[in-house]
Amino acid sequence: MVTAALSILLVDDEQRFRQGLRTLLNFYSSAGPTTFEIVGEAASVEQAMVLVGEQRPALVLLDLELARGDGVALLEQLREGSYHGKVLVLSAHQEDDWVFRAMQAGACGYVFKTHLASQLGEAIATVMRDEIYLPPEVATQFFRLFHYYSGRSLQARSQIHLTEREQEVLYWLVRGASNEEIAKNLYITIATVKAHLTAIFEKLQVTSRTQAIVAALKLGLVQA
Structure with missing residues (x-):
């Protein structure tokens, strides 16, 4: 092929x-x-x-x-x-x-x-x-700077209402896991992962995985 x-x-x-x-x-x-x-x-x-x-x-x-x-x-x-x-x-x-x-x-x-x-x-x-x-040498700097900004975003963080499962999916997303890897780690189907990602994107008002990771770190929704 x-x-x-x-x-x-x-x-x-x-x-x-x-x-x-x-x-x-x-x-x-x-x-x-x-x-x-x-x-x-x-x-x-x-x-x-x-x-x-x-x-x-x-x-x-x-x-x-x-x-x-x-x-x-x-x-x-x-x-x-x-x-x-x-x-x-x-x-x-x-x-x-x-x-x-x-x-x-x-x-x-x-x-x-x-x-x-x-x-x-x-x-x-x-x-x-x-x-x-x-x-690795970039990720360390990237996460450190976002932690600085996340400390200034507590009010915004309180307005984002993620379910426990959505929080788990977001945790693995930030670590660069693919949909397949997220499904394996959480013992759910890939279709379920996609459904959770859709809900997460809507709540964070983003349209891509990159933007979701940026928003999650900036708002302090996950810890690197």
Whole structure:
């Protein structure tokens, strides 16, 4: 059975870095089960929005710091628009607030540029399974910052009324578990997991797993 290639848009203002990404993705295509097709390259927010509209890539690999425009602003525009693909941030910034801003704006994962060779393949596979990718060194910073914000959100937390089972499902969701893993851990069916996730999304007023995790941590509904 022939699997369709995964379409990818590269967004980075450094041409040499984009070329390096092409080389790495070509290597993954030749060595792994998934074929990657780069459908375009953009160096600015404006170029990226045009190409997303034209090509509808399944995945955007995004640098947050562009010479013309802010990568976080692009994330917010994509979230508010009609784009339904995934965005994986590739950044040289390792500061807590950069990770926080990217994930809050709708990124599905965050990878340091210095770790691309060892982590990019796993990161792409993870986000395309509709899961969050945060390597350990990123996750620690991410959770720490959200704990800071959660301490300021007790009033909002009291307004979210999750059932005991929904709380359990949310607990495993935040830890990156797939629907199958959640079902196994809680001894329920996958269909039941999906039903609980639908209810959780409605109560948190979100539309994706990424946004649910961000909201849960920000509101202090779960502990990392």
